[in-house]
Amino acid sequence: MSIIVTSDTPEIDPAEYRKVFGALPTGVTAITGLTVEGKPMGFVVGTFMSLSLEPPLVTFCVDKGSSTWPTLRSLGRFTANILSTEQLPICRALSRKGDEKFAGVDYEIGENGTPRITGATAWIDCEVLSEVVAGDHYMIVGGVDSMQATEEEALLFRGGKFGDFNLWPAPAPAAQKG
Numbered sequence: 414m415s416i417i418v419t420s421d422t423p424e425i426d427p428a429e430y431r432k433v434f435g436a437l438p439t440g441v442t443a444i445t446g447l448t449v450e451g452k453p454m455g456f457v458v459g460t461f462m463s464l465s466l467e468p469p470l471v472t473f474c475v476d477k478g479s480s481t482w483p484t485l486r487s488l489g490r491f492t493a494n495i496l497s498t499e500q501l502p503i504c505r506a507l508s509r510k511g512d513e514k515f516a517g518v519d520y521e522i523g524e525n526g527t528p529r530i531t532g533a534t535a536w537i538d539c540e541v542l543s544e545v546v547a548g549d550h551y552m553i554v555g556g557v558d559s560m561q562a563t564e565e566e567a568l569l570f571r572g573g574k575f576g577d578f579n580l581w582p583a584p585a586p587a588a589q590k591g
């Protein structure tokens with residue numbers, strides 16, 4: 414585990430920090446695992462993204478205050494479920510704290526023993542490779558074991574609001590000369 418420490422931290426207003434990064438749209442991904450007793454656990458992140466193709470790596474950041482991450486870390490594996498526009502209720506359930514987050518959430522257990530949420534835009538089964546302590550968060554690097562995409566549209570988050578991706582209309586063809 415590495416630790417990132419900065420000595421001359423500038424004065425950044427937390428409200429401004431949130432406003433600036435709130436303007437950047439993200440996906441909505443449920444990080445899930447299964448305890449040895451067979452209980453599904455998980456939480457939602459907007460920080461999940463691809464990191465490397467060769468070898469295939471992913472990353473996300475989790476608050477040090479997460480009650481779920483210590484368990485998933487000790488299990489050493491997780492599934493990243495990219496939530497679809499149909500799954501806002503699942504996003505709300507998994508981004509709450511508490512024991513009953515998975516009530517009414519359908520999932521299947523994949524080969525690496527972690528929950529793949531039914532109807533997600535994609536699932537990515539991963540093992541925990543490394544963790545960087547960065548300020549008030551941990552930055553996780555996961556190695557991809559297997560993955561699959563579906564036709565479902567991904568849910569997006571920006572400025573505290575949820576939405577979907579709207580394609581721009583195709584540009585008009587350039588006028589022909591002569």
Ligand SMILES: Cc1cc2nc3c(=O)[nH]c(=O)nc-3n(C[C@H](O)[C@H](O)[C@H](O)COP(=O)(O)O)c2cc1C
Binds near residue numbers: 455456457511
């Ligand atoms: C759209 C969205 C994005 C979020 N992104 C993150 C994130 O990247 N990292 C994080 O630690 N928490 C993030 N959260 C908050 C966690 O989902 C929330 O704190 C959750 O309750 C943590 O659960 P736990 O304490 O059971 O682990 C996000 C929540 C939402 C709704």
